[in-house]
Amino acid sequence: MTVTRRDAESIVLEGTCDAEDAEALLQMLIETPVARLDWRPCNQLHTAVAQVVLAAGPKVQGPCGDAWVEKWLPQGSSDSRRAP
Amino acid sequence: MSDLSEQFVSEARDLIAQATDELIAIERDGVAAERIDRLLRAFHTLKGSAGLVEIPAMTLAMHAAEDLVGAIQTNQVKADAAVINQALACLDLVLRWVDAFDANGELPPSAGDEARRMAEQLRSHTARTAGAPDGSAPGMLPAWASALLDAHRRDIGRALGSRVAELFAIAYEPHAGCFFDGDDPLQLLRQIPDLLALRVESPPSVHLADFDPYTCQLRFYAIAEGPRDLLSTIFRQVPDQVRIVDLPSDAIPKALGEVGATDMRGIVHAVIAEQGHMLRASSQSDGASGRVGAAARSAANALRHGGFDALANEVAEAGADALVQSTMAPLLAALDHALNAIGGVMHPADRSAEISGADANGDAASRWLRVPEGRIDALVNLSGELIVLKNSFAHLARQVDAEGRQDLSRAMKREQDAIERLAADFYESILALRMVPVGQMLRPFPRMVRDLSQRFGKKVRLVTRGETTESDKAVVDRLSEPLLHVVRNALDHGIEMPQVRAAAGKPETGSITIAVSRVGDRVVIEITDDGRGIDPTAIKRRARDFGLITEEALAAMSDEQALELIFSSGFSTATEISDISGRGVGMDVVRQAVDQLGGRVSVTSRIGVGATVRIDVPVSIATARIMVVECAGQRFGISMDSVTETVRLSSDRVRQVKSNEGFVLRDRVVPICSLAELIGLPGERRADGDARLLIVVEAGAKIAAVEIDAIRDRLDAVLKPMQGLLATARGYSGTTILGDGTVLLVLDLKDILP
Numbered sequence: 001m002t003v004t005r006r007d008a009e010s011i012v013l014e015g016t017c018d019a020e021d022a023e024a025l026l027q028m029l030i031e032t033p034v035a036r037l038d039w040r041p042c043n044q045l046h047t048a049v050a051q052v053v054l055a056a057g058p059k060v061q062g063p064c065g066d067a068w069v070e071k072w073l074p075q076g077s078s079d080s081r082r083a084p
Numbered sequence: 085m086s087d088l089s090e091q092f093v094s095e096a097r098d099l100i101a102q103a104t105d106e107l108i109a110i111e112r113d114g115v116a117a118e119r120i121d122r123l124l125r126a127f128h129t130l131k132g133s134a135g136l137v138e139i140p141a142m143t144l145a146m147h148a149a150e151d152l153v154g155a156i157q158t159n160q161v162k163a164d165a166a167v168i169n170q171a172l173a174c175l176d177l178v179l180r181w182v183d184a185f186d187a188n189g190e191l192p193p194s195a196g197d198e199a200r201r202m203a204e205q206l207r208s209h210t211a212r213t214a215g216a217p218d219g220s221a222p223g224m225l226p227a228w229a230s231a232l233l234d235a236h237r238r239d240i241g242r243a244l245g246s247r248v249a250e251l252f253a254i255a256y257e258p259h260a261g262c263f264f265d266g267d268d269p270l271q272l273l274r275q276i277p278d279l280l281a282l283r284v285e286s287p288p289s290v291h292l293a294d295f296d297p298y299t300c301q302l303r304f305y306a307i308a309e310g311p312r313d314l315l316s317t318i319f320r321q322v323p324d325q326v327r328i329v330d331l332p333s334d335a336i337p338k339a340l341g342e343v344g345a346t347d348m349r350g351i352v353h354a355v356i357a358e359q360g361h362m363l364r365a366s367s368q369s370d371g372a373s374g375r376v377g378a379a380a381r382s383a384a385n386a387l388r389h390g391g392f393d394a395l396a397n398e399v400a401e402a403g404a405d406a407l408v409q410s411t412m413a414p415l416l417a418a419l420d421h422a423l424n425a426i427g428g429v430m431h432p433a434d435r436s437a438e439i440s441g442a443d444a445n446g447d448a449a450s451r452w453l454r455v456p457e458g459r460i461d462a463l464v465n466l467s468g469e470l471i472v473l474k475n476s477f478a479h480l481a482r483q484v485d486a487e488g489r490q491d492l493s494r495a496m497k498r499e500q501d502a503i504e505r506l507a508a509d510f511y512e513s514i515l516a517l518r519m520v521p522v523g524q525m526l527r528p529f530p531r532m533v534r535d536l537s538q539r540f541g542k543k544v545r546l547v548t549r550g551e552t553t554e555s556d557k558a559v560v561d562r563l564s565e566p567l568l569h570v571v572r573n574a575l576d577h578g579i580e581m582p583q584v585r586a587a588a589g590k591p592e593t594g595s596i597t598i599a600v601s602r603v604g605d606r607v608v609i610e611i612t613d614d615g616r617g618i619d620p621t622a623i624k625r626r627a628r629d630f631g632l633i634t635e636e637a638l639a640a641m642s643d644e645q646a647l648e649l650i651f652s653s654g655f656s657t658a659t660e661i662s663d664i665s666g667r668g669v670g671m672d673v674v675r676q677a678v679d680q681l682g683g684r685v686s687v688t689s690r691i692g693v694g695a696t697v698r699i700d701v702p703v704s705i706a707t708a709r710i711m712v713v714e715c716a717g718q719r720f721g722i723s724m725d726s727v728t729e730t731v732r733l734s735s736d737r738v739r740q741v742k743s744n745e746g747f748v749l750r751d752r753v754v755p756i757c758s759l760a761e762l763i764g765l766p767g768e769r770r771a772d773g774d775a776r777l778l779i780v781v782e783a784g785a786k787i788a789a790v791e792i793d794a795i796r797d798r799l800d801a802v803l804k805p806m807q808g809l810l811a812t813a814r815g816y817s818g819t820t821i822l823g824d825g826t827v828l829l830v831l832d833l834k835d836i837l838p
């Protein structure tokens with residue numbers, strides 16, 4: 001499991017987050033909508049997981065360990081991301 | 085294949101044919117409001133039904149085609165030959181897909197690419213006039229691409245610096261179920277080496293509790309540097325979900341930036357309206373639950389795609405309610421609500437869609453029931469058996485009468501008369517089910533004449549008359565190919581080139597008329613052209629060159645007879661072989677096909693004025709089951725109706741009864757007679773030890789076994805009555821033509837039994 005709950009206020013994404021992690025992450029975000037998401041230890045994010053992050057729009061603790069996601073993905077909103 | 089798919093296939097074929105007709109009529113007669121309406125309606129319904137069976141490639145192509153027609157309607161685009169060609173090409177493509185869908189239940193893998201290319205080509209016509217005022221390429225850029233460029237132009241410029249780069253816009257819209265296929269869209273995007281801009285669209289507002297993490301709802305729009313091959317390779321597994329568009333390096337469009345949202349709204353509106361129409365139109369028929377499910381799914385998908393998530397959920401729930409309650413009402417209400425909520429733009433085609441809705445609901449006369457041909461044939465056969473059974477009832481009544489039960493026999497006769505009337509009516513009404521308007525057969529002709537005349541550089545107008553004349557479907561089916569040959573020939577050999585016509589004082593545009601009429605129980609089709617006519621001298625010369633006829637016979641031949649030579653096998657008057665006709669398999673095929681239908685074909689012509697081919701066939705053909713037997717070295721047909729059974733008899737079972745032979749079959753003595761003797765052919769006495777082959781025939785009270793040499797074949801054939809001098813000859817039911825072209829005499833055994 002690469003999605004873990006650290007405590008009531010934070011959820012951690014670690015290492016390679018696969019599609020199966022999306023369900024677990026969603027459940028945790030439903031249970032504690034105010035929890036912060038720490039995705040610094042994550043180095044590869046699957047689209048399904050990214051989609052949950054985009055849909056739930058939690059507060060994130062970054063930068064995301066997946067540099068590509070950090071660069072290109074709008075976090076928690078559907079706004080476009082500017083080129084560097 | 086599901087009911088829904090079957091219905092889609094047959095409807096799509098009809099709609100494609102309709103749209104083709106309208107396009108050709110528009111090209112020929114100019115733009116008329118009602119034609120454009122009908123054309124839009126056809127395209128629109130095609131698009132809607134493609135959504136219903138979830139064929140996105142087709143939806144894409146039809147949407148672009150619909151826009152093109154819309155542009156014709158608003159005079160933004162002129163319906164010239166290029167535009168009509170493009171629209172026809174689109175219909176051809178869609179027809180190929182429908183065929184593939186029919187055969188394999190899915191579209192070929194290339195469909196996505198083909199659809200995008202087709203949509204681009206279609207849009208190039210709308211852009212040609214309505215696009216950028218400077219007439220440059222940007223007019224062709226899709227809205228999403230120009231919006232993306234507009235948003236990121238400065239950043240991209242900064243990233244590129246002074247480099248000249250090959251730029252592409254990429255729209256990647258993954259399938260909702262793509263995670264289950266093992267796709268990771270972000271993983272694909274990561275592989276783009278020089279990504280310059282990325283826009284990720286996700287559904288705007290979501291209740292997390294309703295969120296399905298395994299449905300991909302993200303859409304990606306990117307700008308990247310090429311080369312194109314590299315980008316195509318990255319997305320090779322998902323060609324149907326990706327569009328890659330060249331970005332012009334110099335000009336960047338501005339004009340189309342705002343189209344996106346309204347465009348999308350229009351599509352969503354159209355899709356939902358279509359689901360409503362389909363549901364209402366099909367409200368009385370079977371398979372409703374499948375339709376409800378599909379309509380709810382398509383509408384919800386469209387709404388979600390357009391970002392109307394709340395409405396999408398509402399529609400999906402209403403769909404589920406409708407299924408539970410077995411009524412469409414909740415879904416229809418939800419669809420109406422969604423339509424009102426989206427509101428705003430009314431897609432041009434919705435107006436026509438409403439007209440079609442009114443048609444479907446209002447006019448009972450225009451309602452049709454599609455029935456597979458096989459079921460009708462089964463009914464025809466059953467009713468045939470009923471007729472036979474009815475006859476045996478008559479026999480029974482006579483028997484009762486003979487036994488002195490007059491009261492009972494009178495009652496039976498009364499009932500039998502009633503049954504007879506009913507059975508006859510029944511049989512006739514069922515045969516009438518097979519009657520179809522010949523217009524159906526004439527469908528491909530406008531398109532064919534148009535395409536061929538374009539290819540030959542000729543100008544030809546096709547006139548059809550009497551399309552509503554009805555005929556047996558079997559006749560119509562078998563006539564369409566010969567008719568194609570005749571019309572091709574008229575176009576190829578009859579109609580002259582425009583300059584030749586002008587020089588001869590004729591209008592440049594030639595005409596070919598197909599006139600169908602009913603004369604008694606015959607259908608007469610006359611194909612007339614106003615071309616150069618057929619020269620009997622040239623025909624005679626050619627027939628001689630081909631060795632079809634001797635000099636003497638030619639000399640004695642009238643011009644009218646010479647014209648008939650064109651129906652001889654291997655005859656062709658084309659001086660140079662074209663790929664259309666003139667392969668020498670033209671008119672003889674026509675004669676053969678018409679002969680097989682029990683019909684007649686003839687030709688008349690005046691040099692310089694034109695020619696008329698006249699085909700005359702029975703309105704309905706009843707096929708008979710025939711047994712082909714051999715006797716005294718010749719073949720004859722025997723109607724299977726008269727044969728009770730065939731018996732191979734060892735010679736020791738043959739009894740001599742007075743001067744005749746006979747044998748015992750189930751306690752009855754059956755006399756044996758030789759077929760050769762019955763029809764007066766020299767028969768050979770066989771050696772006594774040989775087994776005998778007998779056909780047992782019962783005619784009323786008579787029973788006999790007819791001896792033959794061999795049984796060769798059993799076939800369904802169309803009987804042509806005996807004609808001319810033979811019309812009154814006894815013992816023959818008629819003739820039929822065998823596959824190898826030989827004529828088979830069909831015997832009426834009941835008539836010739838001793």
